[in-house]
Amino acid sequence: MTAAAVVVALIQLALFIFLAPVLVGVIHQVRARMEGRVGAGIWQPWREVRKLLAKNPVHAEGSSWVLTIGPIALLLSSLLLCVLLPLVGTLSLPFLPSDLFVIVSVMLVGVVALALVGLDSGTAFGGMGSSRHMTVAALVEPTVLLAIYALSIPVGTSTLSKIVETRLHTPAVIISPVSVLAMVALAIAIMAETGRLPVDNPSTHLELTMLHEAMALEASGRDLAWLEVGSWLKLTVLLGLLSNLAAPWGVLTDFTIWSVLIGIVAMTVKILLLGTLLSVGEVFMAKVRLFRVPELLAGSFVLAFLAVTASYLVA
Amino acid sequence: MTALGLGLMAQLGLTLATIIVAFSVPARARSLASGISCALTSTAGALTGALALAGWHGSLSIPFALSADPVELAPTQLGGLFMLMASIVGILVSVYGIGYAHGATASPMSWAALAVFLVGMQLVPAAADAVSFLLMWEVMALGSTVLLLTEHFRRHEVNSAVVWYSAMSQVSFLLILAGFAVLATSAGSTSFAEMRILESDSWAAGIALVLLVLGFGSKAGLVPLNVWLPRAHPEAPSHISAAMSAAMVSMGVYGVLLACVQLLPAGPPWWGALIMVLGGVSAVYGIVQASVNSHLKVLLAHSTTENMGLVFLAIGASVLLRAYHAETTADATLLAALLLTLSHALFKTTLFLGAGAIQHATGEINLDRLGGLLKRMPWTAASFGVAALAAAALPVTSGFVAEWTLLQSLIHGSGIEGTPVAVALVVAMPLGVAVVALTAGVALLTFVKAFGIAFLARPRSAEAAAAAEVPASMRIALVFGALGILAVGILPGPIAEALASTVPANRSPTVRTVGAGGISIPGIGVLLDPATLVVLAALLLVPTLIIVRLNSRRHPIRVSALPWGGGGSRARPRMQYTATSYAEPLVRVFDDVLKPTRDVQVTHLGESRYLIERLQVNQRVTDVIETRLYRPVLNGAQRFGKLARHAQNGSIHRYLTYSFVTLLIVLVVVAL
Numbered sequence: 001m002t003a004a005a006v007v008v009a010l011i012q013l014a015l016f017i018f019l020a021p022v023l024v025g026v027i028h029q030v031r032a033r034m035e036g037r038v039g040a041g042i043w044q045p046w047r048e049v050r051k052l053l054a055k056n057p058v059h060a061e062g063s064s065w066v067l068t069i070g071p072i073a074l075l076l077s078s079l080l081l082c083v084l085l086p087l088v089g090t091l092s093l094p095f096l097p098s099d100l101f102v103i104v105s106v107m108l109v110g111v112v113a114l115a116l117v118g119l120d121s122g123t124a125f126g127g128m129g130s131s132r133h134m135t136v137a138a139l140v141e142p143t144v145l146l147a148i149y150a151l152s153i154p155v156g157t158s159t160l161s162k163i164v165e166t167r168l169h170t171p172a173v174i175i176s177p178v179s180v181l182a183m184v185a186l187a188i189a190i191m192a193e194t195g196r197l198p199v200d201n202p203s204t205h206l207e208l209t210m211l212h213e214a215m216a217l218e219a220s221g222r223d224l225a226w227l228e229v230g231s232w233l234k235l236t237v238l239l240g241l242l243s244n245l246a247a248p249w250g251v252l253t254d255f256t257i258w259s260v261l262i263g264i265v266a267m268t269v270k271i272l273l274l275g276t277l278l279s280v281g282e283v284f285m286a287k288v289r290l291f292r293v294p295e296l297l298a299g300s301f302v303l304a305f306l307a308v309t310a311s312y313l314v315a
Numbered sequence: 316m317t318a319l320g321l322g323l324m325a326q327l328g329l330t331l332a333t334i335i336v337a338f339s340v341p342a343r344a345r346s347l348a349s350g351i352s353c354a355l356t357s358t359a360g361a362l363t364g365a366l367a368l369a370g371w372h373g374s375l376s377i378p379f380a381l382s383a384d385p386v387e388l389a390p391t392q393l394g395g396l397f398m399l400m401a402s403i404v405g406i407l408v409s410v411y412g413i414g415y416a417h418g419a420t421a422s423p424m425s426w427a428a429l430a431v432f433l434v435g436m437q438l439v440p441a442a443a444d445a446v447s448f449l450l451m452w453e454v455m456a457l458g459s460t461v462l463l464l465t466e467h468f469r470r471h472e473v474n475s476a477v478v479w480y481s482a483m484s485q486v487s488f489l490l491i492l493a494g495f496a497v498l499a500t501s502a503g504s505t506s507f508a509e510m511r512i513l514e515s516d517s518w519a520a521g522i523a524l525v526l527l528v529l530g531f532g533s534k535a536g537l538v539p540l541n542v543w544l545p546r547a548h549p550e551a552p553s554h555i556s557a558a559m560s561a562a563m564v565s566m567g568v569y570g571v572l573l574a575c576v577q578l579l580p581a582g583p584p585w586w587g588a589l590i591m592v593l594g595g596v597s598a599v600y601g602i603v604q605a606s607v608n609s610h611l612k613v614l615l616a617h618s619t620t621e622n623m624g625l626v627f628l629a630i631g632a633s634v635l636l637r638a639y640h641a642e643t644t645a646d647a648t649l650l651a652a653l654l655l656t657l658s659h660a661l662f663k664t665t666l667f668l669g670a671g672a673i674q675h676a677t678g679e680i681n682l683d684r685l686g687g688l689l690k691r692m693p694w695t696a697a698s699f700g701v702a703a704l705a706a707a708a709l710p711v712t713s714g715f716v717a718e719w720t721l722l723q724s725l726i727h728g729s730g731i732e733g734t735p736v737a738v739a740l741v742v743a744m745p746l747g748v749a750v751v752a753l754t755a756g757v758a759l760l761t762f763v764k765a766f767g768i769a770f771l772a773r774p775r776s777a778e779a780a781a782a783a784e785v786p787a788s789m790r791i792a793l794v795f796g797a798l799g800i801l802a803v804g805i806l807p808g809p810i811a812e813a814l815a816s817t818v819p820a821n822r823s824p825t826v827r828t829v830g831a832g833g834i835s836i837p838g839i840g841v842l843l844d845p846a847t848l849v850v851l852a853a854l855l856l857v858p859t860l861i862i863v864r865l866n867s868r869r870h871p872i873r874v875s876a877l878p879w880g881g882g883g884s885r886a887r888p889r890m891q892y893t894a895t896s897y898a899e900p901l902v903r904v905f906d907d908v909l910k911p912t913r914d915v916q917v918t919h920l921g922e923s924r925y926l927i928e929r930l931q932v933n934q935r936v937t938d939v940i941e942t943r944l945y946r947p948v949l950n951g952a953q954r955f956g957k958l959a960r961h962a963q964n965g966s967i968h969r970y971l972t973y974s975f976v977t978l979l980i981v982l983v984v985v986a987l
Contacts, residue, residue: 056870060878062773064689068872072859079855080848095830095844096851101719102843105710108759112709115763119892122686122772123878127892130767134760135900138606141756142749149726149748157840158726218878222866294904301749308745312729313738 057221071226077110118215129214319373322363350413357405367395414786432458490530535567553671587635594627643838665796669699806832
């Protein structure tokens, strides 16, 4: 069982490293087509990574080793997420249950690393991005944890693989009002956490509106490549998680060649579908003002809170 | 005499020796000799505490010449744990003090007071009856007050801080005294062993609990009794702040545990609700205040309020759960409270010592004037960084383990096997989770700000640019503090087992060690093994580093002179984000709680309405509790004082009249 879990973890790792740039490419391509442009093709992010890795990183005078270590820490936290989350399969490694609290904190390590990179260069933009990024992260956390709480109630544990398995075996749980509320809350939180519209505009280069881009301004070469790949991976695994919670079919629970293949194909299809959906949604949406974001997050917090209390009082 | 008795005796003896050393050794060697002596005292305390924690019994009784009961010291297991915690902090602080002490901090009085303060803290949890407890409590308060006065001749703010601190300590003392008095009259004894007979649903028990919780809460810095924290900490020397904030506030936790677990077990639900509300409000208020403060030590002081709030939230949850007979989760929350206290003691010591190192090296403590210290003070930066991670509850630190335990026990608290136990729990537990989560989120921002602004970027003042690493003894204390945090964070299993053994568990055992020192709570079926997580991270890190290495051989880093200035010529250090600007978005979000006052003055250039010559922005965040709650009370007291002055005009005739009237009244009363 342990060997099978290790194999599945390695498969997830490889699949997501390959898939993350593709997903971002698909998102950009769908958006371009919807806006009447030709687009650069779905392999463009891969080409960008290759380009960045072939350049010398430039560090401003006065910046420290955080500029080198921070991007690696972000990448590492995203890679850990790939291994820990039940994406292709729900087999879990010994002593490493896919506990949601652990997963959130591993993700937060990446958030902090990015914020420190933003501060390190000592420019106004980096600080601004970092400050906004952390404000959003601080306000997202209550929603995320309460949504986890709501999801954990029907299963009696916050271990994600158990939650996904329960949803697979009793699909009625998925469309229960409690679960829908929690999922909506979680989806909003994930959009905020990964810097998508309406919280952050991922394609902007206008200094005053950007969050993520502002922090990455001083990074270049492989530092920038790690930052980008880390963020893409985070987006991809979180979308994968959402899709597995909403439609757990195809995820492998016992280890055979066929189930592995089905798991890989199902995950790929689900992620690309969700990515397309996200991209289409973003075309019709504008970024909200930064100071309206707390209202959005407060709304999703209320949904999560309702989900938790309702699951006891209604059921 | 038993080993414990000998240990307690050694503590008292060594304290006396430290006082003698402090006053007799010449100034050159004073800090070294007294620091070592203080550290030895604390080591004796640590050994005694460890023995008591391991379940040894023993006592020391110190008779008075007066016809009063002797002072009885007999630490229980719980007491031993808190002795150990206070002593570890004491050792770190004493070692740090050797290099840090200078000027007034290195005076004989200051070292002697430190010894008294440390031993007072170590003996509070050893006390076996209420009178000895209160005596040690006052020794602790006295020592800390003297230490707080250390720099009174240099800064006049110190005087006001000392007045606030002593007033609040006395309020706390009186509340505790009253609480113990209620219990003692009902039980007919002042010994802790006999005071626990009281029926816990009686009125007397309720009153005693409220008094004790308020009294101990004030020492722990809970809202609304937290006003002394942000005043005392910036004025005290840093190692004293560390001892106060890490060890002394823990004594408040010990007191509440003494009340809720030993003296008054199994209280009604409203006790738990009361403690939870106090803790929850303190946690949120503390961290929001911390997040917007730019003064590093004030920031840390508010963060103490936050952490103690979380501890009280956990204790309250355990009382509430026990009231509804959810025993396993109650045990788990109590374990969470102990882990939170231990973790806080470790990281807050390191953070305050780090702040002291910054102040020692730069003479600055305002984050807005720091920056770029990572390269100049690598040891301090690394230790402060680890402690900041723990304060933000990130893996793999003690803070993460503690908060994980708390969250897990809370989410398993509202129902047993998916069925709700009581409506109160169904509402209280999600609110508890929300408070913990919001606190964790804002703490993340706070400590990214504290670390990032102080240690990263470019220096924001000449002093910060000229900083150099601190002396060896300070570095040793810092590094050991950080190592302690990591040890608890990576191998929490055995430590959690030791902690859980100090409180009576209803189903054995509350916690088990799994894997490589991981923690597992069988009652609620959860496990966490940080060591495995570290191994996994290392496995992923190695190939990543190999790729980085290969890439950097072909594409080395180029250092350019300037960071990008947005098209402008030069991005000067003054144009960086400061701590104040970093917290600005959060100030706007929590506008209603913080009530910031902004004052913007624009000077226009000549006649132009569009060109600006100078822009001055003043923003102050006021402490709402102080302005809304304490000011009116203090003003009322002052008004009463003025009225009373009319009655006291110094005229002998008037005083004679007063005496006459009083005599008349007494006669009338006696006649009736």
